Amino acid sequence: MPEHILSAFDRDLEAIRARVMRMGGLVEEALLNAARALKARDEALAAEVRRGDRAIDALELEINESCARLLALRQPIASDLRTALGVMKIAGNLERVGDYAKNMAKRANVLAQMRPIEGAPGSIKRMAREVHAMLSDALEAFIREDAALAEDVRQRDLEVDQMYNALFREFLTFMMEDPRSITACMHLHFIAKNIERAGDHVTAIAEQVIYVVTGELPGESRPKGNRDVYKVIPEGEL
Amino acid sequence: MNNCSQGTKVTARNVNVWYGDNHAIKDVSVDISDRMVTAFIGPSGCGKSTFLRCLNRMNDTIPTCRVEGELCLDGEDIHDARVDPVELRARVGMVFQKPNPFPKSIYENVAYGPRIHGLARSRAELDEIVEKSLRRAALWDEVKDRLQAPGTGLSGGQQQRLCIARAVATGPEVLLMDEPASALDPIATAQIEELIDELGRSIAVVIVTHSMQQAARVSQRTAFFHLGNLVEYGETDQIFTNPADSRTEAYITGRIG
Ligand SMILES: Nc1ncnc2c1ncn2[C@@H]1O[C@H](COP(=O)(O)OP(=O)(O)OP(=O)(O)O)[C@@H](O)[C@H]1O
């Protein structure tokens, strides 16, 4: 896209984009660190993730304020308007992912006090890494204005959903075999659910990128995973 | 029979305009709907005023100007020998880019059209038309105590509104407005936009404007002109959120195209 005649307009937009990338970077880090803290039972790292959430929230506020300023002073239209609107939504979604990372860090602290559940933190970390990779690509798609890459991110959410379903079943088995594991498994399940949710937010970010670049929000063509989680399991099979 | 669309208020087919050797409008075809506001936008010199003047044969008055192509009002060729240009211009009213009040009183500026077209049966009725038109143009309060003063003695923005009052006084079927708010303060601008909105419900209004926000606010359709070509024409919502042509995008977002 050619430059604006008014160069201050370009500088404003660049500053907003840079803030989104900074916020995205912090969220990526929080997600990975929370998963690491969980697996390594590292309470110091978990505390760091929890403290870091404030910076993420502050950036969201800053992004919204600079977008409001842009709307009021520059009255952007067409792709400029889509950027301002898209960025506000992207910042909102990043903030949610940051919250989930913080929540995971909190539960990592609690879980560190309990008897470990074999294998679960490893599976959760794999799932977090997958969402992290999606987030990296979504941010890359945003800055490169690459709708195809954003669409690829969107499609990958299915894998995260499948990982969650598998974990869900695994936790059920654990809890049935050993009722003493219920508290830990409940925490682990919330963590898995939150990462799955984080994947949805990353998908929403990818959709906003597509909107900003093409002017159209993608339709409902995203693959949906199986709905096992919602199935009522007959008592005999438990 | 001509190539004009039925049911469209104004139709232009393959219109070309030259000023001497200068090819100012290049093969423009467009349908302008009734009861709708259509905005013409584009960089200075791209031909907006020229094309607007085609719609009521105002270019006939410019000696170097040559117009070719088909132009219809309600499906009838406006260049047909039976069409009287003066009558045509009463049906297709115009507000010019530069305010041009007659060297007469404020009252006469507005009353002139209705009087020659026999729209008022009495002085009282004429008074009523003048007041209503001046109110619609958001000028009444400023001039009601000096209706006999010369129109040329008004400020630039007041003259512009006087010309708008004059244009609406005859009750045209189509109103062409060339930058009608260019010299107006924000309050008068809002009042004129309100008038355009109201007129657009009953007649066809075509407005030329350099304010992208204004075009987006008041119109339902937008046409983007560039170097004499009609580059893009469509729903205003779409043009301002997701234009199809990169030249449109560059222009409306203030980029170097
Ligand atoms: N009366 C005239 N005689 C000769 N050339 C003219 C005349 N009016 C316009 N032109 C030429 O025709 C082209 C289109 O002019 P026009 O006034 O239609 O542009 P415009 O889009 O209305 O510009 P602006 O936004 O500055 O009013 C220009 O190159 C202009 O110089």
Ligand SMILES: [Mg+2]
């Ligand atoms: Mg002009």
